[in-house]
Amino acid sequence: MKKRRALSTACFVLVFSFLYLPIAVLIAFSFNESKSRSVWGGFSLKWYENLFRNEMVLKSFAVSLVIAAAAATVATVVGTMAAIGINSMGRRARGAVMAVSYVPVINPEIITGVSLMLLFVVMRTGAGSALSRLLGRETQPFGFGLGTLLIAHITFCLPYVIFNVGPKLRQLDPAIYDAALDLGCSPLQAFFKVVLPQLAPAILSAFLISLTYSIDDFIISYFTSGTVQTLPIAIYSMTKKKVSPEINALSAILFTGILAIILLSNAVDSTRERRLRRAARKEEGKA
Amino acid sequence: MKKRLLCLLLAAVLAAGLPAPAAFAEGEDAVAVAPGYDYTRFQGAGVTLNVYNWGEYIANGTDGSLDVVRAFERLTGIRVNYTTYDTNESLYAKLKSGGGDYDVIIPSDYMIGKMIAEGMLEELNLENIPNAARIGESYRSRPFDPDDRYSVAYTWGLVCIVYNTAMVDEADLAQGWGILWDEKYAGQILMFNNSRDAFAIAGKLLGNSINPRSEQDIAQAAEKLKEQKSVVQSYVMDEVFDKMSGGEAALAPYYVGDGVTMMADNPDLALFLPEEGTNLYLDAMCIPKGCRNKEAAEMFINFMCETEVALANAEYICYSSPVTDVPPLLDAALRDNELMYPDEAMLARCETMAVLPEALNSAMDKAWSDVRSYDASGGGWVMPLLLAAMLALSAIGYWRKAARRRKNQL
Amino acid sequence: MPMKKKTVWAASPYLVWMAVFIAAPLAIVLYFAFTDKAGRFTLANIMGLGAYTTVFSRSIVLAAVATAVCLVIAFPISYLLSRMRPARQRMMQMLLMLPMWMNFLLRTYAWMSLLELNGLINRFLGLFGIGPLHMINTSGAVVLGMVYNYLPYMILPLYTIMVKIDGSVIEAAQDLGANAFMVLTRVLIPLSMPGITTGITMVFVPSISTFIISRMLGGGSNLLIGDLIELQFLGNSYNYNLGSAMSVMLMVIVLLCMSFTTADTEEMEAMV
Numbered sequence: 001m002k003k004r005r006a007l008s009t010a011c012f013v014l015v016f017s018f019l020y021l022p023i024a025v026l027i028a029f030s031f032n033e034s035k036s037r038s039v040w041g042g043f044s045l046k047w048y049e050n051l052f053r054n055e056m057v058l059k060s061f062a063v064s065l066v067i068a069a070a071a072a073t074v075a076t077v078v079g080t081m082a083a084i085g086i087n088s089m090g091r092r093a094r095g096a097v098m099a100v101s102y103v104p105v106i107n108p109e110i111i112t113g114v115s116l117m118l119l120f121v122v123m124r125t126g127a128g129s130a131l132s133r134l135l136g137r138e139t140q141p142f143g144f145g146l147g148t149l150l151i152a153h154i155t156f157c158l159p160y161v162i163f164n165v166g167p168k169l170r171q172l173d174p175a176i177y178d179a180a181l182d183l184g185c186s187p188l189q190a191f192f193k194v195v196l197p198q199l200a201p202a203i204l205s206a207f208l209i210s211l212t213y214s215i216d217d218f219i220i221s222y223f224t225s226g227t228v229q230t231l232p233i234a235i236y237s238m239t240k241k242k243v244s245p246e247i248n249a250l251s252a253i254l255f256t257g258i259l260a261i262i263l264l265s266n267a268v269d270s271t272r273e274r275r276l277r278r279a280a281r282k283e284e285g286k287a
Numbered sequence: 288m289k290k291r292l293l294c295l296l297l298a299a300v301l302a303a304g305l306p307a308p309a310a311f312a313e314g315e316d317a318v319a320v321a322p323g324y325d326y327t328r329f330q331g332a333g334v335t336l337n338v339y340n341w342g343e344y345i346a347n348g349t350d351g352s353l354d355v356v357r358a359f360e361r362l363t364g365i366r367v368n369y370t371t372y373d374t375n376e377s378l379y380a381k382l383k384s385g386g387g388d389y390d391v392i393i394p395s396d397y398m399i400g401k402m403i404a405e406g407m408l409e410e411l412n413l414e415n416i417p418n419a420a421r422i423g424e425s426y427r428s429r430p431f432d433p434d435d436r437y438s439v440a441y442t443w444g445l446v447c448i449v450y451n452t453a454m455v456d457e458a459d460l461a462q463g464w465g466i467l468w469d470e471k472y473a474g475q476i477l478m479f480n481n482s483r484d485a486f487a488i489a490g491k492l493l494g495n496s497i498n499p500r501s502e503q504d505i506a507q508a509a510e511k512l513k514e515q516k517s518v519v520q521s522y523v524m525d526e527v528f529d530k531m532s533g534g535e536a537a538l539a540p541y542y543v544g545d546g547v548t549m550m551a552d553n554p555d556l557a558l559f560l561p562e563e564g565t566n567l568y569l570d571a572m573c574i575p576k577g578c579r580n581k582e583a584a585e586m587f588i589n590f591m592c593e594t595e596v597a598l599a600n601a602e603y604i605c606y607s608s609p610v611t612d613v614p615p616l617l618d619a620a621l622r623d624n625e626l627m628y629p630d631e632a633m634l635a636r637c638e639t640m641a642v643l644p645e646a647l648n649s650a651m652d653k654a655w656s657d658v659r660s661y662d663a664s665g666g667g668w669v670m671p672l673l674l675a676a677m678l679a680l681s682a683i684g685y686w687r688k689a690a691r692r693r694k695n696q697l
Numbered sequence: 698m699p700m701k702k703k704t705v706w707a708a709s710p711y712l713v714w715m716a717v718f719i720a721a722p723l724a725i726v727l728y729f730a731f732t733d734k735a736g737r738f739t740l741a742n743i744m745g746l747g748a749y750t751t752v753f754s755r756s757i758v759l760a761a762v763a764t765a766v767c768l769v770i771a772f773p774i775s776y777l778l779s780r781m782r783p784a785r786q787r788m789m790q791m792l793l794m795l796p797m798w799m800n801f802l803l804r805t806y807a808w809m810s811l812l813e814l815n816g817l818i819n820r821f822l823g824l825f826g827i828g829p830l831h832m833i834n835t836s837g838a839v840v841l842g843m844v845y846n847y848l849p850y851m852i853l854p855l856y857t858i859m860v861k862i863d864g865s866v867i868e869a870a871q872d873l874g875a876n877a878f879m880v881l882t883r884v885l886i887p888l889s890m891p892g893i894t895t896g897i898t899m900v901f902v903p904s905i906s907t908f909i910i911s912r913m914l915g916g917g918s919n920l921l922i923g924d925l926i927e928l929q930f931l932g933n934s935y936n937y938n939l940g941s942a943m944s945v946m947l948m949v950i951v952l953l954c955m956s957f958t959t960a961d962t963e964e965m966e967a968m969v
Contacts (some may be wrong), residue, residue, distance in 0.1 A: 008777045012789075015774050019796045019848070022807030025817060029810070036533070037810035038817050050349075056369065078710050085708020097712070103719055106898075108906030108951060110923050111944050114930055115722030117384060118937065122725055124385045144385050155718045158711065218801060218909070223931065226381075227337045227388045229370060235802045239913065240373055241342040242528040251803045258798045262791050270784075376933040383935065474831065480917065482933050521834050522917030535814050652934035659928065660920045662751040681956040 023255060030248030037243065047249040054246060060234035064215050067146070067230060071153035072210035078154075079161025080203055084195075086162070087169050101159045109156075113223035116152050120144060120224065144226025152224040153217065157210035164209065168202035318358045320593050324417060326586065330364035334583050339378065339389045341570070342371040342525045343545065344442075346603035353599035359590050365583050373524040374481040382407060382575055389575050390584040396569045397483065399438050400431030400642035408437045409574040415585035418592035426569060426609035431642060438571035439588050442544065442606035445637060446484065446566045447626055449527070449546045453555045454537035463561035464492045467538060468511075473518040477530060477539035480522035482655035483640060484566070485512055488540055491563045498641045502650045509654040513661045522659070531556060542568075543626045544606030558626055564636035569609070729941035742942035749925060749943070756921040757950065759836060760904035763843035767851040767900050768893065770844070775855035775892075776885070780864070790856065797849040805842050805913050812838055812914065834916030842910035847903055851896040858892030902951055922947050 030048070034041030051057060086094055104112055172195065180190040196203075218232035225233060238247055320326060338356070348354030356367050372378045375398040382389065382402075394402065402408050413419055419439045426440040448466070454475065459466050467476055467488065479485045487497035489508035499505045520536050528545065530536045532552040541549075546558045572588045574581060590596060594612045601608040601617060607627050608614065614622055621627060629637075643651065733739045746753075778789055796804065811817050812833040819829040832838055862885070870884045886893070908923030915921075922943060929940025 011773055011777060015770065016792070018845070019793070022804060022811055022845070023796060023799060025811060026803065026807045038533075038813070038815055038820060059368075078714065081707040082711030083708075085705050085711070088705045089708070097708070097715075100715055100719060103723070106902065106951070106955060108902055108923075108947060110906045110908065110926055111726070111948060112722075114926060114940065114944055115726045116718065117930065118725045118729060118941070119718070119722040121384050145388055151718060155714070158714065162711075212798075216798075216800060226385065227339075227368060227370065232800060232802055235800060235806075236909075237342070237371055239802065239806050241371070241525045247803065247806065251799065251807070254803070255799055259795065262795060266788065266791065269787075374933060376935065377931055380931050380935045384930070478917070480933075516918060519918065520916055533813065533815050649936075652936060653939075656925065656928055656934045656936075656939070657748060659917065660749050660752040660925060662755070662918075677950070677953045681953050685956065 023251070026248050027252040027255060030245055030252045032245055032248075035245060037245070037248075047245040048253075050244070051246045051249045051253075056229070057231070057234050057238075057246070057250065060229040060231045063146075063228055064231040067149055067153055068211050068214035071150055071157055071214045072207050074150075075154050075157035075161050075210045076203060076207045079158050079206065080165050080199070082158070083162050083165040083169050086166065101162055104156045105159045105163075109217075109219040110223075112156060113152070113220040116148075116155065116220065117223040120148050144224060145228050148224045148226060149221060149228055149230070152220050153214045156217070156220060157214060160209050160213065161206040164206035165199060165202045168199055172198055318353065318362060318593065319595050320362070320590070321418065324589065326363045326590070328363075329583055329586070332364070334364075334580055335366045335368055336390045336580065336583055336587055337368045337370070337388055338391045338587065339370055339372060339381075340391075340393045342373055343528070343548075344371075344393070344604055344606075345369075346599040350603070352603040353596070355591070355596055355599060358596070359587060362590070363583075363586060365586070367587070375483070376481055388577075388579075390578045390580060391572055391587050392575055393441050393570050393572050395640070396429060396431045396571070397640035397642050399571055399573060401648075402573070402575075403432065403437050404642065407576055409576050409578055409581060410436050411439065411574065411588075412581070412585060415582060416589045416592070418589045421592055421594070421597075421610050421612060423609050423611045429569060430639075432571070438573045439592065440569055440571045440609040441591065442600075442604070443567070443569040443609055444543045444607050445560065445626060445629065445633075446487070446540060446568070447543050447546055448559045448561065449531055449539045449541050449549055449556055450559060451531065451534060451537045451553075451555050452557050454534070460559050463563050464488055464540075467540060468492070468515050468518065470518060472537050474520050475537035476515075476518050477521055477523050477527055477536045478515065478519045479540060480524050482651050484540070485655070485658070486651060487566050487640065489515075491561070491565070494563075497566050497638050498643065499647060499651065502647065505647065505650050505654050509658050512658045516658070516661055528552070542606070544604050547605035547621070547624065547627065560626060560633070562636075564638065567634065567637035567639050569639070726941045726944050729937050730945045731942075733938055742938045743945075745939060746942055746946055752920050752925055753922060753946065753950075755836075755919065756905050756923075759840055759919075759921070760843065760901050763840045763847070763904045764851075764897055764900045766840065766844050767848050768896065771848060771851040771855050771896065775852050775859050778852075778856050779859035779862070786860075793852055794849050801846060802909060804846060805910055808838070808842055808845065809833065809913055812841075833914060834918065836915070836919055838914040839911050839919050839921075842914045843900075843904040843907065846910065847900040850899040850903075854895040854899065855889060855892040858889045862888050898955060901954055905950065906947060 029037055029040075031043050031045065032041055032047075033044040086097055089097065176198075177190055177194050180194045181187065185193065216232065217230075218236065221230050221233055222236070229237070235247065235250070238244070346352040346355050348357065356369050359365070360367055372381065375395050378392060378394055379398060379402070382392070399408070411419075413435075416439060419435070422440045426443060427435050432438045448460075448464075450460070450466075455466075455472065459469060459471065462469060466472070467478065469476075479488070486499060486505065486508045489511040490497050490499060490504065492511060493507055495504055495508075499508060521530070523530065523539070525545075527536075527539050527541050528549055531539055531549050534553070534555070543558065546556075550556045550558070572591060574584045574588075578584055591600070592610060594610065594616075597608050597610040597613050598616050600606075601613050602621070605621060605627070614628060625633065730742055731738055731740070733741065774793075778786060778793075781789065809816075813819070814829050814831070814833070816833070818832065822828075822830065866888070867880060867884060870880050875883065905921075906923045908921060908927045911919050911921040911924055926940050926943050926947070928934045929936045929943065
């Protein structure tokens with residue numbers, strides 16, 4: 001027994017050190033006095049200062065947030081409606097739609113990015129020539145930018161929404177909806193008062209998943225962003241130049257933020273569970 | 288679990304993102320500009336310029352230099368969205384595919400010629416750019432833009448070899464460009480990650496011009512580059528700074544200005560110009576077609592030609608400035624650097640890149656893809672084998688699924 | 698959900714979106730793959746792919762190696778994780794997934810400073826007199842990058858499946874006289890097969906199509922399909938037709954891989 005415990009601990013220690021070593025190094029060298037990534041020169045916070053004065057990074061962070069929020073919202077709304085519609089489809093139609101919905105999930109990201117870029121190029125040249133003929137002069141209908149970026153993000157978020165809301169929809173008890181109709185609700189009212197609240201957890205979860213995927217996306221944004229820079233694109237352009245430990249500082253901030261949120265949410269979850277358990281025990285005691 | 292986590296992430300991150308960057312550093316001296324030009328025309332008009340430049344190619348306020356973009360913003364009230372690219376070709380690809388939203392770009396000579404031929408640039412209104420007159424005579428009326436209608440020179444310079452004196456034997460430098468093929472330094476050699484520069488060096492090594500004149504020239508140069516692959520550590524552009532400063536590599540061909548910057552970071556480094564001669568390039572500022580705010584873009588170009596701005600740039604990026612007033616004002620170390628401001632004899636050994644005809648361009652693009660994907664160890668039989676294996680595996684998969692279905696039906 | 702047939706129309710915005718932004722782009726890629734610059738039909742692009750077989754085979758081989766390594770590492774970890782107490786399970790699971798939440802580029806970049814000739818690992822080894830190992834800009838570094846980035850994608854499906862395996866099945870096998878190896882091959886692996894196949898898909902597909910890992914850790918000599926495609930579209934060799942042909946080839950490879958692993962609908966949904 002002890003040997004197995006030791007083996008198991010050893011396994012975990014190895015895997016954890018493998019996973020966390022690079023991140024630990026990144027964070028450690030964000031406090032480095034010199035620019036080097038491997039030689040320690042002394043403790044300093046100057047790279048954090050530089051980071052907060054780096055407009056490009058801060059602006060790209062804002063862009064990432066805005067795009068993520070907008071894309072997640074639109075994707076959630078359209079995706080939820082789609083899930084409802086798909087649920088009412090016949091089996092063959094549903095199979096076909098789901099198969100096509102899988103494509104952005106399964107396809108390598110570079111292909112999604114490239115195909116969307118080609119679509120925008122074709123749309124742009126087509127619309128451009130049509131507009132030019134219409135207006136009699138050379139015009140550019142639109143450039144790549146926030147618009148194309150938003151469209152791309154919505155496109156790859158939609159399947160995740162459908163795959164989150166769909167199963168929950170199938171689990172719903174149809175009797176409750178019928179009961180609402182019997183009690184005098186119009187179908188629309190019944191939807192908003194009965195179905196939607198039940199779907200709420202799945203919808204929220206879908207929204208948050210879309211948010212996460214959108215903030216972290218690099219490859220698809222790289223091909224469809226034009227002049228706009230999201231945070232991952234800004235990081236990529238930073239790594240292509242003279243590397244500055246500002247990147248380390250950025251990693252440290254991102255990492256501590258995420259870690260804090262995970263620990264916080266864990267604590268919140270366990271207190272909630274403890275409270276539920278206490279309530280359940282009290283119920284049993286009463287019974 | 289995940290839900291709450293992400294909800295909090297959203298909240299925290301929104302809270303952090305809100306105190307947006309309003310941090311305009313105080314106490315920075317205003318830039319002295321030539322009188323007679325109204326830089327404040329667009330104050331308060333909410334104009335944004337998209338400037339697309341090479342990486343590490345402008346004074347950005349670090350190491351005590353002037354933050355050019357910030358100074359421009361403060362002077363004119365125009366916001367600048369400053370992004371970077373790493374090669375002329377990726378700039379071209381971005382523009383061709385629809386990034387027509389850029390207002391100012393800074394390509395190299397041959398790329399400007401190509402863009403002019405393809406109608407991708409706007410004609411400049413030189414009345415809005417009076418400072419263009421400060422550009423020296425020898426940097427105007429170049430073959431790629433004979434009437435100076437589309438571009439205003441920004442920097443010029445030579446291509447040289449940066450080497451680490453501690454890792455390279457000086458005697459080997461006698462090989463000229465051939466040192467980049469030297470087996471002795473296998474795995475310590477870096478190479479340009481763009482087709483024109485790489486083919487220029489290969490061409491020089493073969494005794495040809497830096498501009499291939501026929502598909503044969505391209506094929507020969509490609510062969511040379513494929514030979515080189517076994518000794519190349521990595522194909523880089525601006526990643527070269529880190530690698531040379533950190534002593535990861537011993538030799539790298541690169542632009543003189545960046546070489547000087549690298550030498551400041553790592554005193555072991557030195558620059559070397561092979562006897563065979565090299566590429567003399569000129570980068571210039573242009574406005575892509577479809578720019579939405581041409582006047583603001585021209586204002587930016589004019590600003591870049593102001594003496595103080597050009598001086599700040601020349602001192603920070605260490606490239607040679609085409610503005611006549613600047614060289615006398617430079618540090619003696621920079622001014623007397625014979626690679627930065629070469630004499631006639633050296634200039635005579637240099638060539639500039641010409642605009643290649645469409646057919647040669649396509650041939651070079653294809654050859655570059657071939658060179659980059661070339662693998663000396665061959666293995667051309669692996670792919671069909673792998674394909675056969677995958678087909679077999681998927682056949683097995685289908686057979687298994689069919690067997691399972693049959694079993695379920697029973 | 699017995700809603701009236703009218704509700705099918707709720708899906709119409711999505712169907713339009715799907716047609717325009719999922720189906721049409723792929724059709725355009727196919728179009729570009731089979732035409733030349735002037736728009737005439739040609740097979741030259743597809744034929745031209747023959748010149749890049751080494752790149753394709755390298756991508757497949759490296760991705761396969763990375764997937765195998767991920768599987769070997771993830772299997773014991775997932776198993777051990779699934780046998781823990783639920784409270785600890787959640788904590789450990791989160792800690793294992795935490796690196797995945799860090800930005801992909803930063804994670805890959807972190808390995809650069811570790812693997813370089815003057816990087817930390819070589820400096821550490823240098824203390825013991827072990828000569829500087831040439832680690833970065835090799836295929837090994839690329840595989841390392843792939844494993845590091847995609848290991849959580851292998852752990853997650855395996856863990857999800859293994860948690861459902863009843864411990865008593867394993868105990869029963871042991872009671873019947875099976876040693877550890879037999880338990881592994883006769884009980885554990887067959888029961889976790891759905892997780893294995895999902896995990897393989899989720900690691901192989903991104904590995905084969907990455908271009909960041911090969912660019913940062915592989916130097917120039919380890920070009921993968923992703924690099925080649927990027928070269929054609931936003932990089933040096935501006936050639937949409939060739940790039941589209943390469944994309945079509947990549948999709949074919951991915952489809953072949955998927956048909957072998959035959960992941961079905963419910964598993965995919967559970968994964969997402």
